[in-house]
């Protein structure tokens with residue numbers, strides 16, 4: 001169970017990050033109500049005042065420090081993230097930038113701690129109530145101006161975490177089909193057709209702007225089906241964040257790539273560019289098995305489909321609109337996935353389930369024999 005949870009989006013576990021204004025307000029209210037613990041021995045009026053002032057400064061510093069430190073420690077360790085989430089995190093926020101933000105926040109927390117120690121010492125050196133109150137006010141002023149330095153960083157972090165929490169959960173232990181292709185070829189329509197995923201379908205290119213997961217029941221397990229934003233035929237460094245999410249899914253989580261083509265008149269990208277794109281992807285990820293699918297055959301004549309076969313050499317002809325070719329495609333995709341499960345080391349644990357089934361079967365046979 002725990003293992004499964006760890007496979008999920010780690011940013012979902014990040015707890016609420018308070019803006020600086022709330023940190024200040026909350027810490028001051030705690031500090032104001034702070035009074036020194038009662039001592040057994042009788043104390044003079046000055047001693048009581050000194051103890052209370054020290055308590056106020058300590059509580060104020062501790063409350064701010066705890067909140068700042070929590071932001072840093074509760075943030076998932078970037079270097080230990082699954083490569084998929086690390087790359088997505090890099091795309092959305094820039095991992096170096098995030099590390100710097102976290103570093104600055106903990107730096108401010110350490111500075112507050114240092115000033116607290118310094119001012120407590122200063123409080124120890126006087127027994128004058130007016131000076132003590134002045135030192136306490138000085139502490140408040142210095143803490144606030146320091147914590148305000150983190151205002152921009154914390155604001156950015158709140159925005160980033162919100163975006164990162166929206167990245168779907170994926171489970172490393174499950175086989176994953178990534179549906180990719182040029183914009184508007186029908187990727188989302190296919191994902192809706194074969195899985196529980198419900199991505200938006202639109203007549204215009206780039207309807208899908210982020211990765212969307214659906215699930216699909218297989219014989220012994222479920223598979224994840226990933227809908228990705230459309231890709232254009234262009235060099236890697238010119239790709240935008242939306243496209244790069246597709247590449248990230250292909251790179252880190254795809255066990256099979258379903259690459260879709262659209263050769264109808266509606267196509268957003270000419271056939272040649274779709275082929276360039278396909279070749280570019282399989283060259284970059286030569287280890288990942290792929291299936292080539294020609295969609296929207298309802299819009300093509302038999303001659304056009306035949307011609308496509310020569311130029312694309314596609315594995316399947318389908319129409320997600322009329323459902324033509326879909327049953328055959330799903331059967332074959334399931335077979336391919338079961339093959340991946342059998343041959344890929346990382347799905348060993350799923351196969352053990354299969355062995356368990358066989359074992360149950362064998363013990364049934366044995367019982368028959370005994371009777």
Ligand SMILES: Nc1nc2c(ncn2[C@@H]2O[C@H](COP(=O)(O)OP(=O)(O)OP(=O)(O)O)[C@@H](O)[C@H]2O)c(=O)[nH]1
Nearest residue numbers: 183184185186187188189202206207208230320321
């Ligand atoms: N005629 C026909 N239209 C289809 C077929 N499949 C999808 N469409 C239409 O093509 C358009 C794009 O479909 P989507 O499923 O959103 O395509 P996509 O590849 O996810 O598009 P992006 O997310 O924008 O890259 C929609 O208007 C669909 O209704 C099909 O087999 N035949």
Ligand SMILES: [Mg+2]
Nearest residue numbers: 187188207208
């Ligand atoms: Mg789409």
